[in-house]
Amino acid sequence: MAKTKTPQAIRGTQDIFGAEAEAFAFVVETFERVRKLYRFRRAEFPVFEKTEVFARSIGETTDIVSKEMYSFEDRGGESLTLRPEFTAGIARAYLTNGWQQHAPVKLATHGPLFRYERPQKGRYRQFHQIDAEIIGAAEPQADVELLAMADQVIRELGIEGVTLHLNTLGDGDSREAWRAALVEHFRAVKDELSEESQERLEKNPLRILDSKDRRDQRFVADAPKIDAYLSDEARAFFDAVTSGLDAAGVKWKRAESLVRGLDYYRHTAFEFIPDEGSAAADALGSQSTILGGGRYDGLIESLGGPATPAVGWAAGIERLAMLVDRSQAPLDLVVFAEVEGFEPLAFEINRLLSQGRGYSDSENLQVEYLYSGSLKKRYQKAKSTGAMRGLVVERHDEAICQVRLRDLNVDRERPVRNRVEEALAEHFELLETKHMNAHTWVLVERRK
RNA sequence: GCGAUCGUAGCUCAGUUGGUUAGAGCGCCGGUUUGUGGUACCGGAGGUCGGGGGUUCGAGACCCCUCGAUCGCCCCA
Numbered sequence: 001m002a003k004t005k006t007p008q009a010i011r012g013t014q015d016i017f018g019a020e021a022e023a024f025a026f027v028v029e030t031f032e033r034v035r036k037l038y039r040f041r042r043a044e045f046p047v048f049e050k051t052e053v054f055a056r057s058i059g060e061t062t063d064i065v066s067k068e069m070y071s072f073e074d075r076g077g078e079s080l081t082l083r084p085e086f087t088a089g090i091a092r093a094y095l096t097n098g099w100q101q102h103a104p105v106k107l108a109t110h111g112p113l114f115r116y117e118r119p120q121k122g123r124y125r126q127f128h129q130i131d132a133e134i135i136g137a138a139e140p141q142a143d144v145e146l147l148a149m150a151d152q153v154i155r156e157l158g159i160e161g162v163t164l165h166l167n168t169l170g171d172g173d174s175r176e177a178w179r180a181a182l183v184e185h186f187r188a189v190k191d192e193l194s195e196e197s198q199e200r201l202e203k204n205p206l207r208i209l210d211s212k213d214r215r216d217q218r219f220v221a222d223a224p225k226i227d228a229y230l231s232d233e234a235r236a237f238f239d240a241v242t243s244g245l246d247a248a249g250v251k252w253k254r255a256e257s258l259v260r261g262l263d264y265y266r267h268t269a270f271e272f273i274p275d276e277g278s279a280a281a282d283a284l285g286s287q288s289t290i291l292g293g294g295r296y297d298g299l300i301e302s303l304g305g306p307a308t309p310a311v312g313w314a315a316g317i318e319r320l321a322m323l324v325d326r327s328q329a330p331l332d333l334v335v336f337a338e339v340e341g342f343e344p345l346a347f348e349i350n351r352l353l354s355q356g357r358g359y360s361d362s363e364n365l366q367v368e369y370l371y372s373g374s375l376k377k378r379y380q381k382a383k384s385t386g387a388m389r390g391l392v393v394e395r396h397d398e399a400i401c402q403v404r405l406r407d408l409n410v411d412r413e414r415p416v417r418n419r420v421e422e423a424l425a426e427h428f429e430l431l432e433t434k435h436m437n438a439h440t441w442v443l444v445e446r447r448k
Numbered sequence: 449g450c451g452a453u454c455g456u457a458g459c460u461c462a463g464u465u466g467g468u469u470a471g472a473g474c475g476c477c478g479g480u481u482u483g484u485g486g487u488a489c490c491g492g493a494g495g496u497c498g499g500g501g502g503u504u505c506g507a508g509a510c511c512c513c514u515c516g517a518u519c520g521c522c523c524c525a
Contacts, residue, residue: 068523118521120520121518313525379486380486384486390484
């Protein structure tokens with residue numbers, strides 16, 4: 001009979017385990033904690049939408065729409081797409097659920113996104129983001145609050161050497177005037193630009209500004225600046241954002257050539273980027289932006305809604321996870337039976353110890369119960385778990401059993417004995433004895 | 449979509465200019481040893497050398513195709 005072949009995972013997907021999974025969870029937990037402090041409301045959204053939700057809002061010419069969406073037809077022949085980003089779907093939800101009634105509404109979510117791209121360091125086909133949006137607020141104070149929250153998430157993750165890069169794209173008119181000036185500027189030197197930038201000249205001229213090609217960078221330096229094209233309103237808006245950040249104690253840096261990839265952005269645009277030469281920059285390779293976003297006042301209109309101001313950001317969980325250092329907390333105690341037939345009793349005791357007993361997380365014991373292998377193996381495994389001490393369940397002729405606390409890896413100090421005794425005493429009549437160096441309790445009978 | 453590097457036991461890898469039954473360490477299982485017991489010793493299971501085709505008397509090693517991984521470009525979190 002032919003052996004069944006194991007199917008492979010889909011390219012660009014990942015199975016996360018061990019320290020990486022702990023780091024991933026830590027990022028999400030930290031985000032959840034901080035968003036509550038800022039009173040952002042948790043929301044959940046479908047991972048797929050009608051294709052037009054993304055096609056109309058993101059911009060038909062962007063690469064995301066033209067070649068990076070995971071799209072397919074359902075049985076009714078309708079084109080659906082796995083979400084490549086959060087914002088468009090959230091805007092759709094805002095309209096179809098009538099969330100105007102809550103405006104301005106502060107939303108937070110996280111989950112998987114999908115982009116049909118070649119995987120590389122810090123980039124996957126299924127990746128995960130945390131996301132925060134404020135919809136229905138036109139005030140620059142909304143940008144400030146959103147950025148302050150982002151800054152706090154990064155700081156509470158313990159990530160160092162990352163700076164907020166900030167720019168404004170102006171309002172619609174400012175942006176168009178600037179864009180026209182840029183096209184004119186670069187068209188004059190078109191033949192000397194890189195091949196990619198010659199393409200971009202027609203499709204997405206703003207993108208030339210952050211080209212990595214040296215040939216382009218010569219001309220980027222003296223390219224027209226957005227500041228010269230800002231309307232008075234747009235300038236006042238940006239000033240209000242920056243002075244708000246200063247007042248809030250959020251450090252930032254002006255990045256005149258920072259533009260966002262998607263069409264719908266207006267006014268504030270920002271990215272949190274590791275500083276040159278920092279440990280964070282090394283860890284991330286060429287995928288350096290860990291959090292990005294901006295104001296997208298035009299988006300909701302493009303989905304058929306009323307003109308609605310909004311700001312938001314998203315951050316790659318995998319990228320953040322690469323910058324935090326998390327391993328599993330050390331194990332305090334392993335519990336196992338030393339005599340065959342005492343396994344159920346050992347598990348009963350294990351359960352007493354791991355049950356929530358009203359302690360805070362830092363006081364609760366991490367306990368693992370061993371049941372497999374020969375008795376010798378159990379000792380071997382007990383040690384290799386790294387547990388500080390072992391609780392061994394032994395036979396006792398005149399009582400239920402005898403429980404002995406033994407040292408395994410005593411390089412760490414963590415008081416365990418009182419906690420164990422307390423848990424046991426709640427359910428058993430105890431007789432405490434000293435036996436050699438080890439602490440021993442005889443479990444005489446169960447309490448009623 | 450483009451480019452570079454890579455793909456040998458569960459894991460990390462070695463396999464000399466192509467030459468007899470493909471190896472090591474770790475892990476796993478068993479035995480002996482060890483009277484706080486992850487040690488030491490002995491033994492065992494486990495590999496269509498990513499897959500397909502070709503060159504050759506002979507290929508894990510050379511060529512082509514394909515799949516996958518890693519890193520970079522485009523783009524982007």
